[in-house]
Structures are given as structure tokens and as C-alpha cells.
Amino acid sequence: MESLLRVEDLNVRYKSYRGELKVLDDVSFEVKVREKVGLIGESGCGKTTLLKSILRILPPNSIIYKGKIFFKNIEIIKANKNEIFKIRRENIGMIFQDPMSALNPFFKVKDQLYDALRYSVHNIKSQQDLQQMIIKLLKEVALSDSERILESYPFELSGGMRQRVCIALALTRSNDLLLADEPTTNLDVTIQEQILNLLRELVNKRGLSIVLVSHALGMVKEFVDKIYVMYAGQIVETASTDKIFSEPLHPYTKLLLSAVPRLTGRWKAEGLIGRLPDYVNPPPGCRFYMRCQQSNSNCKIKPKLLKLNKDHSVACWLYGDEEH
Amino acid sequence: MKSLIISNETIKFLLKRGGSIIFTLIGLSILIFILARILPGDPARMAAGWTAPDWVIEEMRRKLGLDQPLHIQYIRWLSDVLKGDLGFSIYTKRSVTVDVLQYLPKTLELIFVAELFSITGGILLGILAGAFPYRLPDNVVRVMSYIAISMPAFVWAIILQLMFARIIPLFPAGGQLSSHIVPPPRITGSIFIDSIISGRFDALIDCLWHTILPALSLSFGSMMQNARILRMGMTDIKGKDYMVLSDALGLPLRLKIYKYQFRPASIPAITAMGMSIGADLGNAFLVENVYNWPGFSRYGVTAMLNKDLNAIVAVVLVVGIVYAIANFIVDLIILSLDPRIRRMSRSV
Missing domain, CATH: 1.10.3720.10 (MetI-like)
Structure with missing residues (x-):
């Protein structure tokens, strides 16, 4: 399969009063055409930063220190404003974590959808065109009462409805790739499943690629083909979904999987001891070193993401140590 | 514009605001009325002139109504104000309304x-x-x-x-x-x-x-x-x-x-x-x-320096009314801008 998005050795830092927060550290990442990729890891490990750097919508205190991002042969970091705007309007759509705050409370849903469509790739000739397109779009995200929803302000809608509107907004953009940043985290459990099913349906129907960031590992498992595991701004392991769940290699992946409470069998979950390292002075080697129970003296040197076989790579000294 | 269609909530909001403005102005008038009268200095003496004999001052006091108890003075003043008469200025020797x-x-x-x-x-x-x-x-x-x-x-x-x-x-x-x-x-x-x-x-x-x-x-x-x-x-x-x-x-x-x-x-x-x-x-x-x-504003300061009671109260009242009107307009603008207030009739 052809590569759609390729991130190479991306380093993103944030300026702060304590010094530079070295968040993303040599992150490499790939999404192929029509591929569903999952990105997992605990909160604060740089997943959102990675997604935002793809669209170049990082906050102003951020620095892209090093690295390349290729989207269909366009180098996003070096691209000029027009190219970036073209990608934002035509190729990549993003869904945000909190549908409660992602819509502007001062404008009707109608206004926000109109503006999104007006500046998109869609060829709109008349007001009727626009109207029809919006109704079709709302139908696609399973919002049936379109008349009422268009005339509503975001705060008059439920969380699930808002997230559907956000998905509709993203759909006006994503002709190639959908970036979903924990799209279900802030929703009711009953709605989470619905939203995820909707996303799967849309991605399949439209033939999109998707990057799904989520904490809900059970849901990720059923959704994606490939998983990247991130810890403290580094990709520690990547493999096909089956491999990650059946034979996780990196100690962090193992711990992360065992931290999920299960309803069947051994239901008591093991929490992870300790917390993320300080990003101002991260450990020079493996960033998981301090919390790892299998660490040894090698771990003070940074391990490379090592390809063990066709679809399984891991960055850990426990595997293939002579090749690092 | 659709957003300006007046809903029940909007009317309720406006009535509430209008009511609170009237209360504020009444409160303000009482406050400034009393304040102006308990400040040191005798307005009757200033009106009659420094060299006037005592009986002229007493005459002036009666003429200005300053010999009455405070609440009677206020009620008289208020009923005059509602008729459009802000009283007589002892400094400009004219009606305050005209000034x-x-x-x-x-x-x-x-x-x-x-x-x-x-x-x-x-x-x-x-x-x-x-x-x-x-x-x-x-x-x-x-x-x-x-x-x-x-x-x-x-x-x-x-x-x-x-x-x-x-x-x-x-x-x-x-x-x-x-x-x-x-x-x-x-x-x-x-x-x-x-x-x-x-x-x-x-x-x-x-x-x-x-x-x-x-x-x-x-x-x-x-x-x-x-x-x-x-x-x-x-x-x-x-x-x-x-x-x-x-x-x-x-x-x-x-x-x-x-x-x-x-x-x-x-x-x-x-x-x-x-x-x-x-x-x-x-x-x-x-x-x-x-x-x-x-x-x-120049008129107001002159009034204060000369303890011209009716003028002082009128000036403060006018400033209060200007404040109130400005804030009422502000409320209207915000009401039309912020749908959260309009649709949920929350106070600002």
C-alpha cells in the first residue's frame, strides 16, 4: 500500500518558564492509504501534539525542532501558507477531544457549517447547493432532525450531538485522512460506542485513512489495523493490532494493557506506578527507564525503534540488543 | 435579523433590567440628597450672603424649605422632580432645570x-x-x-x-x-x-x-x-x-x-x-x-464649591441617569451578541 502520511524523526518542544519542554523525541510514524491506525499511551505523552503538528496548528509557544512530515509528497513543515491551507481545507479533517468546547458558542451550528463548507474543496454554486450539502452531511453523521440542529447553538445540543456536528465539520475536510483525537473520551459510555461505529462506517464508506487516538483500548482493538504505542513523546512499539494485544513486547505496552480493567477473568487492574518524566530534563536514554521493572544498564542509552519482523517494531534493549 | 426577534425571555430580561435601573436611581437620589444635607456648611447662610443678619438667614432657610425634617424635604423634592422641576439654584439664581x-x-x-x-x-x-x-x-x-x-x-x-x-x-x-x-x-x-x-x-x-x-x-x-x-x-x-x-x-x-x-x-x-x-x-x-x-461638568463643580444643594443633587442624578442608560444599552448589545444569555435568559 502507498504511503499517505509519513512523519520522520519529529522533535517538538514547548517553550516554558522552566525551560524547553522536550515533548516529542524522534517520533516516526506512518499512515498508508485507507489504513486505520491507532495511537495509544497515557495522558500527556504527546499524542495530541503529534496530531496538531501534522496540521501545523500547534500553540504559538511550540517549536518544531527537527524532523519532517510528508503528506502525499508535500513536506508539511517546509510548506508555505497556501499549501498548508489547501491541506487543511481539502485533505485532512480533525476531530477534537471535547465536543463541549470545540464549537463556538456564539454562532449557530448552521453558521459554522456554512463557513466550513464555503472554504472547502466542495464546489458550491448557490445557496441551495449549500443547504443540500449540509443536510446530506448531517444525514451522514446520523443527525436526523437537521432543521432544528442547524438553528441551534452548540450549547443547546447534547454531547453526542455536538460530537456528530464536529465529525460533520471534519468530513467537509477529510478527503484523505481523519485525525480523531480521543473522540469519545468526554462522552457518555452509551454514546461512545455509537460515535465509534459512526466513525468506522464513514471511514469505510469514504475510503479514508484514520488516526485514532484513544484510551479505550477495547474500542481501539476493534477499530484499527495497526497500533503505535507512545510513551513520554517516544514511539516505543508498533505492530498490527493483533500482535500488540497477543504478544506485546515493550514493558510499557505490557503494563498499559494490564492496566485496563476487564469485566471477565482477572478483573482487578494493575495501575502503573510512577509518572511521566519531566520534559525539561528527560532521561537521556529510554524515557520509560525509571518506571521499568526490567531495566538494566543499557537503558541509559537511547534504544532505536528496531524492526523485529515485517509488522512489529519495538524500541527496547531487551530485544535484539546487538543491533542497536 | 432573526437573532433580534424578541422572545419572552428577552422581554423578561428587559423588564428586570428596567426595574433595577429605576430602583438604582431612587436609591441614588436618596443617598445624594442626604449626603448633600449632612455635609458641613450652611447653605442658607451661603445663599443669603456672608454679611446677612441672622433673621435674614432664618427667612432664607424657611424659603428654601430647609427648616423641614429631611424626609419631608425629600418627598417634596421628589414630587417636584417628577413634575420636571429640579428646584432653585442659590448660586445661579435660576431654576436648576433651566441650567x-x-x-x-x-x-x-x-x-x-x-x-x-x-x-x-x-x-x-x-x-x-x-x-x-x-x-x-x-x-x-x-x-x-x-x-x-x-x-x-x-x-x-x-x-x-x-x-x-x-x-x-x-x-x-x-x-x-x-x-x-x-x-x-x-x-x-x-x-x-x-x-x-x-x-x-x-x-x-x-x-x-x-x-x-x-x-x-x-x-x-x-x-x-x-x-x-x-x-x-x-x-x-x-x-x-x-x-x-x-x-x-x-x-x-x-x-x-x-x-x-x-x-x-x-x-x-x-x-x-x-x-x-x-x-x-x-x-x-x-x-x-x-x-x-x-x-x-463645569456647572457641577461650581455647584459643589458653592454648596448649591439642588444643583448638586441634579448633577449627580443626571450623571447617574447617563450611567444607567449607557449600561442599559450595553446590556442590549450584549444580549444581541451573546446567544447564551438570550436563549437561556441568564443574567449577565
């Missing part, structure tokens, strides 16, 4: 032009600074606002008068009309309106010409204050999730700033603008003095 009608329009003209400057300037500078925080325009606006806010309006009045009336004589140094212009016939007391009604455009232009310097000096402080508050709102909104979303959607910069960022950011700034109208009415006194402007 107010003569001086107030002149100051309102000045305030109107000053607020025009302060609101348009505040909005422009605020957007400029807020859309590009910590860059050149923002830094320039910040330094300007420190200077403008820390210097009182009369200093600006003197500086501008020196610069643009004396060193570079572009504008007249004072007064409201040049001596060679015949004033328009008095209809409302406002030279602006009177000259428009009577078609005297020479007088209108001359009057505007005279207004620019005092209005500018009066507006500097509040203009920069407005700019600062709008700038703060803009940067606040810039970090919101919905602004990141409009970035992600690739919406054009103009649409993003003027529509999605400006409207939410304008709410605190508009509130501040309403407050600054009242504050400028107070600040106007020294500016009116510097520019020899025959206005209301």
Missing part, C-alpha cells in the same frame, strides 16, 4: 464625540493587538496604553492644546463656536442638532472643529483602556478549543479574527465601554475648563 437644559447638551456633545473616538479607536487597536499578541503592534499598543491610562485627561488637554492650537495652529484653542459664526437658533440646546435642524452647516462644521481637541484629550484614557480589555479578551479566546478548530479547518484569517474571535472577545470590552462613558462625564470637568467649554 441643566442649557449646560447638559454641550457636555453630551463632547462626550458623544469623545466616545466615538474611544470606541472606534479602542476596537481597532484592541483587535490589532489581540490578533497578534507579543508582536510589534501589540507592544506599541501596550506602551501607548500605559502612557494614556497613567496620564489624566487634563494633561492631555493641555498637551494637545499646546501642540495643535498654539505651536501648530490647526485647531481653535477653546470655546464651542468661533466668534464670527452666528450661533444657530436654540431649539434643543445642542449646537450639533440645532445647526442640522436649521440647516446651518457652517455652524455645524465650526462646532465639530472646536470639539476635536477636547474630545481627543478626553478619549485617550478610555480608548486605551478599551483597547487593553479587548486585547485581553482576544488573546483569551485565541487559546480556546474552537479557535484551534477553526485553524484546523483552514478558515481564512479575516473570518477567524473578525467573526469567531472578535465576537466572544468583545463582551467584556463592551461592558467596559459602557462604564467609561460615565467616567468620562466626570473627567470632562478639567477638560472643559482647559478648553473653556460651557459644559455641564
Whole structure:
């Protein structure tokens, strides 16, 4: 399969009063055409930063220190404003974590959808065109009462409805790739499943690629083909979904999987001891070193993401140590 | 516009606001009525003159109604006010109503032009600074606002008068009309309106010409204050999730700033603008003095210095009414801008 998005050795830092927060550290990442990729890891490990750097919508205190991002042969970091705007309007759509705050409370849903469509790739000739397109779009995200929803302000809608509107907004953009940043985290459990099913349906129907960031590992498992595991701004392991769940290699992946409470069998979950390292002075080697129970003296040197076989790579000294 | 259709909630909101304004004004009138009477100094003596014998002072006291208990005095005064009679001024020896009608329009003209400057300037500078925080325009606006806010309006009045009336004589140094212009016939007391009604455009232009310097000096402080508050709102909104979303959607910069960022950011700034109208009415006194402007603030200060009770109460009441009207307008604007208040009838 052809590569759609390729991130190479991306380093993103944030300026702060304590010094530079070295968040993303040599992150490499790939999404192929029509591929569903999952990105997992605990909160604060740089997943959102990675997604935002793809669209170049990082906050102003951020620095892209090093690295390349290729989207269909366009180098996003070096691209000029027009190219970036073209990608934002035509190729990549993003869904945000909190549908409660992602819509502007001062404008009707109608206004926000109109503006999104007006500046998109869609060829709109008349007001009727626009109207029809919006109704079709709302139908696609399973919002049936379109008349009422268009005339509503975001705060008059439920969380699930808002997230559907956000998905509709993203759909006006994503002709190639959908970036979903924990799209279900802030929703009711009953709605989470619905939203995820909707996303799967849309991605399949439209033939999109998707990057799904989520904490809900059970849901990720059923959704994606490939998983990247991130810890403290580094990709520690990547493999096909089956491999990650059946034979996780990196100690962090193992711990992360065992931290999920299960309803069947051994239901008591093991929490992870300790917390993320300080990003101002991260450990020079493996960033998981301090919390790892299998660490040894090698771990003070940074391990490379090592390809063990066709679809399984891991960055850990426990595997293939002579090749690092 | 659909958003202006008046719903039940809107009417309820307006009635509530209107009611609270009336209560505020009644409270204000009681407060200032009592305050003016318990301040040291005997108004009857000042009215009768320093050399008057005691029996003349007693006569004057009875004539002014000052021998009655306070609540009787207040009720009498209030019923007169409701009839449009603000009492007799012991200083100008005229009806206070006549004085107010003569001086107030002149100051309102000045305030109107000053607020025009302060609101348009505040909005422009605020957007400029807020859309590009910590860059050149923002830094320039910040330094300007420190200077403008820390210097009182009369200093600006003197500086501008020196610069643009004396060193570079572009504008007249004072007064409201040049001596060679015949004033328009008095209809409302406002030279602006009177000259428009009577078609005297020479007088209108001359009057505007005279207004620019005092209005500018009066507006500097509040203009920069407005700019600062709008700038703060803009940067606040810039970090919101919905602004990141409009970035992600690739919406054009103009649409993003003027529509999605400006409207939410304008709410605190508009509130501040309403407050600054009242504050400028107070600040106007020294500016009116510097520019020899025959206005209301000067009248008010003269009244206070001469313990002219009815005039003091009238001045404070008028300032209170101007405040109340300004804030009511602000509430209306915010109501039309913020759907959360409109649709959920939450108080501001």
C-alpha cells in the first residue's frame, strides 16, 4: 500500500518558564492509504501534539525542532501558507477531544457549517447547493432532525450531538485522512460506542485513512489495523493490532494493557506506578527507564525503534540488543 | 435579523433590567440628597450672603424649605422632580432645570464625540493587538496604553492644546463656536442638532472643529483602556478549543479574527465601554475648563464649591441617569451578541 502520511524523526518542544519542554523525541510514524491506525499511551505523552503538528496548528509557544512530515509528497513543515491551507481545507479533517468546547458558542451550528463548507474543496454554486450539502452531511453523521440542529447553538445540543456536528465539520475536510483525537473520551459510555461505529462506517464508506487516538483500548482493538504505542513523546512499539494485544513486547505496552480493567477473568487492574518524566530534563536514554521493572544498564542509552519482523517494531534493549 | 426577534425571555430580561435601573436611581437620589444635607456648611447662610443678619438667614432657610425634617424635604423634592422641576439654584439664581437644559447638551456633545473616538479607536487597536499578541503592534499598543491610562485627561488637554492650537495652529484653542459664526437658533440646546435642524452647516462644521481637541484629550484614557480589555479578551479566546478548530479547518484569517474571535472577545470590552462613558462625564470637568467649554461638568463643580444643594443633587442624578442608560444599552448589545444569555435568559 502507498504511503499517505509519513512523519520522520519529529522533535517538538514547548517553550516554558522552566525551560524547553522536550515533548516529542524522534517520533516516526506512518499512515498508508485507507489504513486505520491507532495511537495509544497515557495522558500527556504527546499524542495530541503529534496530531496538531501534522496540521501545523500547534500553540504559538511550540517549536518544531527537527524532523519532517510528508503528506502525499508535500513536506508539511517546509510548506508555505497556501499549501498548508489547501491541506487543511481539502485533505485532512480533525476531530477534537471535547465536543463541549470545540464549537463556538456564539454562532449557530448552521453558521459554522456554512463557513466550513464555503472554504472547502466542495464546489458550491448557490445557496441551495449549500443547504443540500449540509443536510446530506448531517444525514451522514446520523443527525436526523437537521432543521432544528442547524438553528441551534452548540450549547443547546447534547454531547453526542455536538460530537456528530464536529465529525460533520471534519468530513467537509477529510478527503484523505481523519485525525480523531480521543473522540469519545468526554462522552457518555452509551454514546461512545455509537460515535465509534459512526466513525468506522464513514471511514469505510469514504475510503479514508484514520488516526485514532484513544484510551479505550477495547474500542481501539476493534477499530484499527495497526497500533503505535507512545510513551513520554517516544514511539516505543508498533505492530498490527493483533500482535500488540497477543504478544506485546515493550514493558510499557505490557503494563498499559494490564492496566485496563476487564469485566471477565482477572478483573482487578494493575495501575502503573510512577509518572511521566519531566520534559525539561528527560532521561537521556529510554524515557520509560525509571518506571521499568526490567531495566538494566543499557537503558541509559537511547534504544532505536528496531524492526523485529515485517509488522512489529519495538524500541527496547531487551530485544535484539546487538543491533542497536 | 432573526437573532433580534424578541422572545419572552428577552422581554423578561428587559423588564428586570428596567426595574433595577429605576430602583438604582431612587436609591441614588436618596443617598445624594442626604449626603448633600449632612455635609458641613450652611447653605442658607451661603445663599443669603456672608454679611446677612441672622433673621435674614432664618427667612432664607424657611424659603428654601430647609427648616423641614429631611424626609419631608425629600418627598417634596421628589414630587417636584417628577413634575420636571429640579428646584432653585442659590448660586445661579435660576431654576436648576433651566441650567441643566442649557449646560447638559454641550457636555453630551463632547462626550458623544469623545466616545466615538474611544470606541472606534479602542476596537481597532484592541483587535490589532489581540490578533497578534507579543508582536510589534501589540507592544506599541501596550506602551501607548500605559502612557494614556497613567496620564489624566487634563494633561492631555493641555498637551494637545499646546501642540495643535498654539505651536501648530490647526485647531481653535477653546470655546464651542468661533466668534464670527452666528450661533444657530436654540431649539434643543445642542449646537450639533440645532445647526442640522436649521440647516446651518457652517455652524455645524465650526462646532465639530472646536470639539476635536477636547474630545481627543478626553478619549485617550478610555480608548486605551478599551483597547487593553479587548486585547485581553482576544488573546483569551485565541487559546480556546474552537479557535484551534477553526485553524484546523483552514478558515481564512479575516473570518477567524473578525467573526469567531472578535465576537466572544468583545463582551467584556463592551461592558467596559459602557462604564467609561460615565467616567468620562466626570473627567470632562478639567477638560472643559482647559478648553473653556460651557459644559455641564463645569456647572457641577461650581455647584459643589458653592454648596448649591439642588444643583448638586441634579448633577449627580443626571450623571447617574447617563450611567444607567449607557449600561442599559450595553446590556442590549450584549444580549444581541451573546446567544447564551438570550436563549437561556441568564443574567449577565
